[in-house]
Amino acid sequence: MFTRMSPAQGHITAAPRLTSHLRALSLIAPIQKLEDTKGLLHTQGQSAEHVDLRYLALAAIELLIERMGAGGTASRADLLDYLASLATIQWDSISPDDAATLAEHVFDGLTNARDRRARFKVRLFDPERPGGAPLEFGLLRAEALPDGKVGYRLTQEAIEVHLSLLDHDPLTATQVSEIIVEEFLRRGLYDHAVNAAERTRTNSVRLAEALRLLMAEARRAILKVMWQHELGPKMQEARDLLDVSIAREGVMLSHLNDTAADVTDDTDRRHLARVRTLLLDVNDRHRNLMVIVQTTADDYLLLQADALKLRPPTRLPDLEHEILNPLLKAPVSFLSRSASGIFCALSGALTPLVFDFAAALNAFEPDLADYSEGELVLEAGAPLTPVPLPFDAATIARAETFARATILAAGSIKLGDILARAAEEDADDMSFQRCLFLILEQAIDPRTADIAAEASILEARFDAGFVEGTDVRFTGKPIRRSHAS
Known part of the structure; x- marks a missing residue:
């Protein structure tokens, strides 16, 4: 025989007994209430918004644990000064008056000043007790000291709050x-x-x-x-x-x-x-x-x-049926925006072009291993016609005279300085400056006889001395005829 149970009775029977959990929340509630009610305080520039009062309350509990560990207590003034200093650390722009106001608010909340420093009283739901479970607790306890002062200690409930908030793996x-x-x-x-x-x-x-x-x-x-x-x-x-x-x-x-x-x-x-x-x-x-x-x-x-592990290669798409045909049916606006990216995706990355000079020469030279000794015939070709000079005789003579006079006058001068002086003398005559540069370059090597077939070198020999960088220094010597006219 079965007895039908009402929904309310079934709910009560299956209700978990979470009284201890509610008790833990009730012990923490005064600390959270400090943070919730700090907006009601009269502070300047919304100082309370920049200070976490929950931190101040937990710091007060931590301070009292240290004092009690040494067998002592903390007075109200000690707690207020400590909390005010922590409020200043949280926000350095807070005024001393506002810091003191927040400290007093935390102290009053921990001692339940609203109910004349009485113990906190709450009623917890308990499925096994119809009227619930009453809970009375305190966080700070005042104690008369031998010197007539009043010191504060933590209650057992406050120590439980501290232990419950510790982090354990x-x-x-x-x-x-x-x-x-x-x-x-x-x-x-x-x-x-x-x-x-x-x-x-x-x-x-x-x-x-x-x-x-x-x-x-x-x-x-x-x-x-x-x-x-x-x-x-x-x-x-x-x-x-x-x-x-x-x-x-x-x-x-x-x-x-x-x-x-x-x-x-x-x-x-x-x-x-x-x-x-x-x-x-x-x-x-x-x-x-x-x-x-x-x-x-x-x-x-x-x-x-x-x-x-190496993954097996995947199937490559059919370019014509799976890619090109859908692209032909796509709108022109889409193709105009995506044409470059589609082309790069289909063509793939191109190898950068590098000119291999040695490979180019080898391509034009015969491979001697492919020929027998009888087939190898080496003939010297006719000499090439000298390249005509782009300068007339007057320009060459003028450049030689200018170079010789400048070097002999200076005794020792750099190539760049000679060209700079030529530019100062006649900046518009570029043909003269290029001819002067060519003559000076040919004069670097003492073995050079002439610029071209018809051009003679300077009548004076020059020492080829290379200095720092890429410049050249010319030094004049006594004139010595070394080339026939």
């Missing part, structure tokens, strides 16, 4: 939460063990997701990530910790089986059943992760080897 968090569950079970605190077991399950899900993302990132860069240096050490660490976790979970499950028969209280039995269900879920997940971690190395190396 999934492997470490899973180990810590399991150790907490084990300790609660040993001490018989079964209700606390349930909360710790729920955190353990959450950390196991987080660990599985972290390993999945790690391997997914590696597969996306399969050719760049080296297993031995990057993934291998992380997987080995996960494997070692999973071994420890699986063994610890097995011990706790055996302890639960032995303890269940001795527990008579219904609430405790319900808690033990919940802890056992959570630990079985965590144990199954960790065993599945162990299999994945153990086989990841082989799978990864196979994927990497497969990625390094």
